[in-house]
Amino acid sequence: MRFTCLLLVASWFFPASGATSPGVLSGKAEVSLLTCAPGDQLYSLFGHTAIRVRDPGHGVDEVFNYGTFDFATRGFYFKFASGTLLYRLSRETFPRFMAEYYYQDREVQEQVLRLDSLQRQRLWEMLEENSLPGSRDYFYNFLFDNCTTRARDVIAVIFDGIAWEGPGRRVSFWEQLDEYLSVSPWTRWGIHTILGSPATAEATVWEQMFLPDYLARGAAGARVDGQLIASPARVLHGASRRETTTAWYFSPAFVFAVCAAGLALLARRRGVAFVARLAVPFFMATGLLGCLLVFLGYFTLHPTTAPNANLLWANPANLVVAFFIARERIPAVIRGYLRGYIVLLVVALISWVFLRPAVVLSSMIIIAWMGYLSCRVTGASRAGRPRARVVQKAMPKRRPQAGKVPR
Numbered sequence: 001m002r003f004t005c006l007l008l009v010a011s012w013f014f015p016a017s018g019a020t021s022p023g024v025l026s027g028k029a030e031v032s033l034l035t036c037a038p039g040d041q042l043y044s045l046f047g048h049t050a051i052r053v054r055d056p057g058h059g060v061d062e063v064f065n066y067g068t069f070d071f072a073t074r075g076f077y078f079k080f081a082s083g084t085l086l087y088r089l090s091r092e093t094f095p096r097f098m099a100e101y102y103y104q105d106r107e108v109q110e111q112v113l114r115l116d117s118l119q120r121q122r123l124w125e126m127l128e129e130n131s132l133p134g135s136r137d138y139f140y141n142f143l144f145d146n147c148t149t150r151a152r153d154v155i156a157v158i159f160d161g162i163a164w165e166g167p168g169r170r171v172s173f174w175e176q177l178d179e180y181l182s183v184s185p186w187t188r189w190g191i192h193t194i195l196g197s198p199a200t201a202e203a204t205v206w207e208q209m210f211l212p213d214y215l216a217r218g219a220a221g222a223r224v225d226g227q228l229i230a231s232p233a234r235v236l237h238g239a240s241r242r243e244t245t246t247a248w249y250f251s252p253a254f255v256f257a258v259c260a261a262g263l264a265l266l267a268r269r270r271g272v273a274f275v276a277r278l279a280v281p282f283f284m285a286t287g288l289l290g291c292l293l294v295f296l297g298y299f300t301l302h303p304t305t306a307p308n309a310n311l312l313w314a315n316p317a318n319l320v321v322a323f324f325i326a327r328e329r330i331p332a333v334i335r336g337y338l339r340g341y342i343v344l345l346v347v348a349l350i351s352w353v354f355l356r357p358a359v360v361l362s363s364m365i366i367i368a369w370m371g372y373l374s375c376r377v378t379g380a381s382r383a384g385r386p387r388a389r390v391v392q393k394a395m396p397k398r399r400p401q402a403g404k405v406p407r
Contacts, residue, residue, distance in 0.1 A: 021128070026057025029120050030112050033151065033230065034063065034097075035216040037107040037239065038180055042187065044106075046180050047212035049148040052094060052110065053124060063097040064127045065090050067147030069140070083301035087140040089131050089150070098237065105239045111219055111230040115158065123158050143173060143199075143210050143304055152209050155219065159229050165221030166205035167214070173199040173304070176211055189252045189363065193289070194296060196308035256366035263373045279374035280325050286371070287319030312348035313367055315341070325378055338375040345371045 036048040051064045068090040070076075079085040101108050115123065129135060140146060156162055174192065181188035209215040219230045248254060263278060293314055297306030321337060324330050330338075345368040352364050 022055065022058040022060060025053075025055050025060075025117075025120055025124050027117065028057045029053065029055035029060075029124075031115055031120055031123055032110045032112040033155070033216065033219055034236075035109045035111070035212045035233070036101055039104055039106050044104075045184065045187070046177075049151045049212040049215060050097065051127065051151055051154065053127065054094070061094040062091050063094050064131065065092065065097070065147065066138075066150040081296070081300065083139065083141065085140055086137040087147075089127075089136040089138075091127075091131050101237055106237075107239045108236045109216065109233045110236050111216065111233045113155070113158075113219075113230050114228065119158050123154065126154060126157070139301065141301075141303070144207075146210060148212050148215050149210050152206075152215050152218075155229070159222070159224050161224055162229060163223050164205050164209070164218045165223075166208065167217065170202050171208065172201060173203050173207075176203065176208060176214070180211075185251045193310055193314070194293070194305060194308075196297060196305045198304040198306075253363050253366065256363055256370065260366050260370045260373065263370060263377075277325075279378045280322050282370060282374045283318040283322035283325065286314045287316055287322060290314040290316035290318065309348065309351050312344050312351065313364075313371060315344065321378075330378065338378060342372055342375050 030053075032052045032054070034050040034052050036050070038045050038047045048067055050067070052062070053064070054061045066087065066089050068088050069085060070088075073079065073085065076085065098108065138145065138150075174195070177191060178188065181191065205218070209218050216233065220228075220233065222229045266278070290311055293305070293308050293311055294316060296302055297308050317337065318341075321334055321341075324334050349364060349368050
């Protein structure tokens with residue numbers, strides 16, 4: 001409620017766009033790159049990038065933001081998952097843009113670009129043209145076409161022959177994301193599970209700048225004809241980065257380990273027939289996850305979700321297995337699949353060394369152990385075969401002796 005009131009006040013005093021939109025910028029105009037620190041929400045975990053155009057001569061101070069979208073879009077979640085959600089370049093006044101970051105207490109840094117008058121004018125015209133209704137929408141892609149890469153592309157067009165400076169070390173997309181996901185292990189586990197083997201590729205200096213911090217570092221060292229393209233960064237709003245951590249007993253590896261240990265203990269003390277019932281949620285969860293991986297990898301526009309080695313253990317066929325387990329009777333075909341699934345789990349563990357499936361090795365080992373236990377107890381207790389009957393050997397009847405009455 002406080003945030004809503006703050007935005008209302010900001011909108012009253014600072015309209016969404018400048019009162020005038022000059023055709024030609026004055027000599028006092030400057031263009032800068034805004035880099036916003038990560039936030040606490042999932043959509044803000046990696047920070048944000050925007051471009052600011054300030055012209056005191058015409059009373060203009062606007063921010064061009066490539067990272068806006070509309071929650072009210074019809075089929076929002078399906079479009080987001082399928083990679084068909086349209087993002088938009090929006091423009092708003094600088095005070096209104098900053099209101100959100102003041103409220104969330106997130107740091108904002110500014111790097112003024114060293115442009116001459118022709119470059120500033122060209123960039124202004126480019127941003128204005130891109131913000132028109134027919135040009136402002138684009139298909140968002142997390143790694144290759146987002147708010148940061150759009151700002152990077154604009155800078156690269158303005159500075160012809162720019163030489164970017166990399167971080168000085170080779171990193172993959174996963175390693176970059178891990179820098180921000182260490183405080184959220186379940187989010188890290190989920191993103192790593194969804195991303196396929198293309199995310200293990202080494203990112204070039206150009207590709208590394210899909211993250212706001214990496215673009216800010218690249219702009220700080222970028223040169224044209226030996227001259228830096230940006231002034232040193234200055235802090236517009238300082239804030240301490242809140243390092244929220246997840247307790248170790250809520251981490252994925254520990255939760256999986258408890259489940260696996262509990263499954264083994266129950267199988268030993270309560271019998272396999274009891275534990276077989278617990279195999280149903282395991283096969284349902286891995287089957288549903290497998291369906292999601294197939295959908296993201298082969299029925300969407302996401303370029304880095306296939307091939308995905310996690311399909312070795314998160315197999316969509318597990319949903320069918322869960323159905324037969326719930327019916328308490330498993331045909332021979334399903335028993336054969338269970339034996340094959342154990343082989344797949346072994347292959348998944350071995351492939352981790354070479355293909356680097358997304359989940360960490362500790363989780364991979366525990367998931368394989370849980371799957372092995374589920375297959376063993378399920379196949380042993382729900383095989384659908386008749387129980388062997390114990391046939392007692394017939395004892396010869398003894399005739400009663402004379403004078404004795406049998407009791």
